[in-house]
Amino acid sequence: MGVRIPPLVQNNVNIMLKYFSEAFEELKSNVTWPEWAEVQKYTIVVALFSVIFALATWGIDLTFTKVLNGFFNLLKG
Numbered sequence: 001m002g003v004r005i006p007p008l009v010q011n012n013v014n015i016m017l018k019y020f021s022e023a024f025e026e027l028k029s030n031v032t033w034p035e036w037a038e039v040q041k042y043t044i045v046v047a048l049f050s051v052i053f054a055l056a057t058w059g060i061d062l063t064f065t066k067v068l069n070g071f072f073n074l075l076k077g
Contacts, residue, residue, distance in 0.1 A: 034042075
């Protein structure tokens with residue numbers, strides 16, 4: 001006597017396995033992967049953009065903080 005798996009669950013597992021198998025095959029045979037030098041170049045571009053964007057966001061946040069603090073200090077009197 002073992003665990004009985006309902007047909008619906010077993011069917012869903014088979015569908016998922018088939019999906020992942022086909023997706024892996026697609027990635028392996030039909031996707032054109034970039035060269036390592038290109039990956040490195042784009043990684044540097046993304047890292048630099050991320051740092052610049054983070055600094056810009058920090059600057060805007062700091063500016064709004066100072067503006068709002070000044071505004072509320074004016075309201076206090």
